[in-house]
Amino acid sequence: MIILDFCKNKKFGVIGFGKTGKSVADSLRASGANVKIHDDNSNEKFDPDEKFDAIAVSPGISTLWPGIHPMIRKAKENFIPILNDADLFQRQLPNKIKICVTGTNGKSTTAALIHHLLSFAGQKSVVGGNFGNPVLSLDSSADFFVLELSSYQLESCNILGFDVAILLNITPDHLTRHGGMEGYISAKQKIFANFHERSAAIIGVDDDHCLKIFNFLKTIKHPCVIPISGNRVPQFGVGWDAGRLIDDRFGSGEIICEKNSALDGNHNLQNIAAAYVAYVRNGADQKKFREGLFSFGGLEHRQEIVASIDGVLYINDSKATNADSAEKALQRFDDIIWILGGRPKEDGIESLVKYFGKVRFAFLIGEAAQNWSHLLTQHGVKNEVAGTLETAVARSEKAAADLGAKVVLLSPACASFDQFENFEDRGNKFKKSVRKEK
Numbered sequence: 001m002i003i004l005d006f007c008k009n010k011k012f013g014v015i016g017f018g019k020t021g022k023s024v025a026d027s028l029r030a031s032g033a034n035v036k037i038h039d040d041n042s043n044e045k046f047d048p049d050e051k052f053d054a055i056a057v058s059p060g061i062s063t064l065w066p067g068i069h070p071m072i073r074k075a076k077e078n079f080i081p082i083l084n085d086a087d088l089f090q091r092q093l094p095n096k097i098k099i100c101v102t103g104t105n106g107k108s109t110t111a112a113l114i115h116h117l118l119s120f121a122g123q124k125s126v127v128g129g130n131f132g133n134p135v136l137s138l139d140s141s142a143d144f145f146v147l148e149l150s151s152y153q154l155e156s157c158n159i160l161g162f163d164v165a166i167l168l169n170i171t172p173d174h175l176t177r178h179g180g181m182e183g184y185i186s187a188k189q190k191i192f193a194n195f196h197e198r199s200a201a202i203i204g205v206d207d208d209h210c211l212k213i214f215n216f217l218k219t220i221k222h223p224c225v226i227p228i229s230g231n232r233v234p235q236f237g238v239g240w241d242a243g244r245l246i247d248d249r250f251g252s253g254e255i256i257c258e259k260n261s262a263l264d265g266n267h268n269l270q271n272i273a274a275a276y277v278a279y280v281r282n283g284a285d286q287k288k289f290r291e292g293l294f295s296f297g298g299l300e301h302r303q304e305i306v307a308s309i310d311g312v313l314y315i316n317d318s319k320a321t322n323a324d325s326a327e328k329a330l331q332r333f334d335d336i337i338w339i340l341g342g343r344p345k346e347d348g349i350e351s352l353v354k355y356f357g358k359v360r361f362a363f364l365i366g367e368a369a370q371n372w373s374h375l376l377t378q379h380g381v382k383n384e385v386a387g388t389l390e391t392a393v394a395r396s397e398k399a400a401a402d403l404g405a406k407v408v409l410l411s412p413a414c415a416s417f418d419q420f421e422n423f424e425d426r427g428n429k430f431k432k433s434v435r436k437e438k
Helices: 018-030 070-077 085-092 107-120 151-156 181-192 208-219 266-281 286-294 323-332 350-358 369-378 389-403 423-434
Strands: 011-015 034-038 054-057 097-102 125-129 144-148 164-167 200-204 225-228 238-241 244-247 254-258 304-309 312-316 336-341 359-365 383-387 407-410
Touching: 011 018, 011 070, 018 034, 018 085, 054 070, 085 151, 097 107, 097 181, 107 125, 107 144, 107 266, 107 286, 151 181, 164 181, 164 266, 181 208, 200 208, 200 266, 208 225, 225 238, 225 266, 238 266, 244 266, 254 286, 266 286, 304 423, 312 389, 312 423, 323 336, 323 350, 336 369, 336 389, 350 359, 359 369, 359 389, 369 383, 383 389, 389 407, 389 423, 407 423
Parallel strands: 011 034, 011 054, 097 144, 097 164, 125 144, 164 200, 200 225, 312 407, 336 359, 336 407, 359 383
Antiparallel strands: 238 244, 244 254, 304 312
């Protein structure tokens, strides 16, 4: 837990709870602050006109756009500062090296890989934020802090000024929360705000939204902007050519390493390029990069092989909470029994129609099940509304045998909150069902 010295004897309101909100409240209390909590899902409330030195918000609390939380609106009317855990962290430890990662997809893998590479090279690194442990529960004695930041967190960030800021990609996601695509992009690009002379901006240039942000940062003369790509070598950047990672930051086109089979697909190649730049940017031994990369086995819930049963692979891709993320798994596998559904995102699954020919049968779960069943049927994909994940897994084994499928794939293309606590809970329940564990 990080002790916030500047918060002693101050009065804080904490809006929203959950894992991050609890860590904020615990850290503030341990720092000697007077803390009051407002949680819409419990009886803990405070008067909206109560005076605080600051309001600390959990990521789920909207601070902008049409869905702004009424308590936040009231706090702004009373000129009370709004902060989040990343702001408190940055204020307490301004001189620690912070490597921050965002993007629609790939941010957890990239953050974990950077942490792994730094640790492998003998550096004292910790990872947290939207992935892993909340920011304020990290070990303050670390030398490097690798933080994954979601659009929800960035929306409420006000201090910023990170040493390395990474934006991997932008595709439509969380549009209702952010008031549309413009608001979502605005939240993501905040990761580059308040940069200083030592800041480095690492940007994936494989989509038009990020390419526009890259060009803007070059225009305003950001001190260090490095393009990365999963399918080419951008000029004065880092990318891939013929299965080799190429460092062209200084125009030399230096070959760094070959592909790592544990991180397959162009999206992961982009993640590797980003991790490489963050790694060498902070003075780590470039010669150890290849060895460190090949010792990284990937992340749980990201195209994770759970079991091979009677020649059928069971793949846990529960982290695929939108169509763009699910597309990566559908690209990779053939002859699929597909388990999908949950709380649908705004973009649906229409963009995945081109992969429907790979699907032998689909089992649908959660709130999206009925509507998506009609869509799959319209495109000739045989399917069944299973309702629950346990039912879908139980019926998949027979379907795979009957149809000669090679893969049972949980890649929901949906949020998990209709039936599960989070995507980790969904993935763990999938694995238990596959292994027939109670």
